[in-house]
Amino acid sequence: MATSANPTRDDFAKLLEEQLGGADDLGFEGRVVKGTVTAIENDKAVIDVGLKSEGRVSLREFSHGDQDGNIKVGDEVEVFVDRVENADGEAMLSRDRARREAAWDKLENEFGEGKRVEGRIFGRVKGGFTVDLDGAVAFLPGSQVDIRPVRDVGPLMDIPQPFQILKMDRRRGNIVVSRRAVLEETRAEQRSELIDKLAEGQVIDGVVKNITDYGAFVDLGGIDGLLHVTDMSYKRVNHPSEVINIGDTVTVQIVRINQDTQRISLGMKQLESDPWDGVAAKYPVGAKLSGTVTNITEYGAFVELEAGIEGLVHVSEMSWTKKNVHPGKIVSTSQEVDVIVLEVDSDKRRISLGLKQAQQNPWEGFAEKHPVGSEVEGEVKNATEFGLFIGLDGDVDGMVHMSDIAWGISGEDALALHRKGEQVKAIVLDVDVEKERISLGMKQLEKGAPAAGASSASSGKRGQVVTVTVLEVRDGGLEVQAGEDGATGFIKRSDLGRDRDEQRPDRFQVGQKIDAMITGFDRSKKPNFSIKARQLAEEKEAVEQYGSSDAGASLGDILGAALKAKD
Secondary structure, eight states, X not given: OHHHHSOOHHHHHHHHHHHHOOHHHHTXXXXXXXXXXXXXXTTEEEEEOSSSSOEEEEGGGGOBTTBOOOOOTXXXXXXXXXXSOOTTSOBEEEHHHXXXXXXXXXXXXXXXXXXXXXXXXXXXXXXXXXEEETTEEEEEEGGGSOSSOOSOOGGGBTOOEEEEEEEEETTTTEEEEESHHHHHHHHHHHHHHHHHTOOTTOEEEEEEEEEETTEEEEEOSSSEEEEEGGGTOSSOOSSGGGTOXXXXXXXXXEEEEETTTTEEXXXXXXXXXXXXXXXXXXXXXXXXXXXXXXXXXXXXXXXXXXXXXXXXXXXXXXXXXXOSOOGGGTOOTTOEEEEEEEEEETTTTEEEEESGGGSOOHHHHHHHHSOTTXXXXXXXXXXXXXXEEEEETTTEEEEEEGXXXXXXXXXXXXXXXXXXXXXEEXXXXXXXXTTTEEEEEXXXXXXXXXXXXXXXXXXXXXXXXXXXXXXXEETTEEEEEETTTOOEEEEEGGGSOSXXXXXXXXXXXXTOEEEEEEEEEOTTOOEEEEHHHHHHHHHHHHHHHHTTTOTTXXXXXXXXXXXXXXX
């Protein structure tokens, strides 16, 4: 026949379909299909999935979770078709692949909906653990096991429990899950339920769960609240352990509830009476009180006046004489001190105290003990370009200006005569309590010096001509004394005469009496004398007296006439 001798294209297609199982068989590859167990041979199950040939699947692949893998002939199972036919002419089937594919389909749906998934931790890998999600293997990072670090994961192994899928990539076969996210979500739900039952101002009992430097965490029955150290007591608390211990049952008041962060702030002092009520009347400004130093800082010291009431002594109010000194060098913690109330601010709960005000002002005390004109003795503490600072009684300093160190020499030369640490004597010239200044003079102790504080009238008036006695002849001039017991003064070389040849000190002798004019007084009210000024004044007087009637006379004639008239 023509048909058998010359096969047509349809004959070839039919023959190929018989050999390969047809085009429909090729569409099975890469799919999960249902099949029937036709036989159990050794450790494998023979399964017919409707292909030309049957496939074999290891019985081990049917063991999963609480399933023991005991299948029998006639059971219907789902398998994954890897290949329609292998080299042995059998279909390559896999029960594990079928489970994984089904699991991935389910997980993708649950991940998209944000649902939790159930799984079992079955292995440990670098950085975390492996989790079986009903056939799909996921990675559980170590940080995602629990809310707090877990040292032993043994009790969590092979136990069905919920997980949250954080990330998944089917193409790469990657799934990352978290157990911690589930616990936090559950905990947040429980906290919300508990917080709804609480209210600000409510008084409740709790158990101290943990103590830190800044406060304590109190378990309120499934939810923690923070009891800050500043809310434990009205009195100063340096550390929470001074008031409570872990495990103590405490009664607290709910101060604030933050609904956004679900944080609860607690207080214990709110259950006590506030010691600041009426504090302004209790501690009026100017009152002298006793207290205990509780804390020392760089800017001052805190003094407890009573339990819960503290005032600040600023560093500027600690000592009259010790300036720019750390408060710790003036007072010490637990020291009992007397203070004066300087200011009270009830709204800001602040009291300003003064330590030095409770003690006598040392400048007032010095002025009472050493009035102007009295003699004092002290140590040269410092020498500056303008004078000497002398340490005096009462821990105060007095200053000797360079012009008050010695007579007849310049201030710079006088400063060079003294050194730090030297004991010297001086006269009190002035005490300014408000400005905290004491002025001293050393040259005023010399013989014939005017009494400190004496008025200029005791030594004459400016412009008055007096007779002085030469006490000492120096290169710079003459030291002289007015009268017998009058004030001493100095005539500078330039004031010894109007002409240059008269300005030689060596033309005078000790004991010689000279008429000189008082031209002024120095800081210590000691008079300044001048022969030159006296001469000029006499000349002016002569010109005024005789010049008008003898217009043609010479200056010498006028002066001669004036001198004769005086005689």
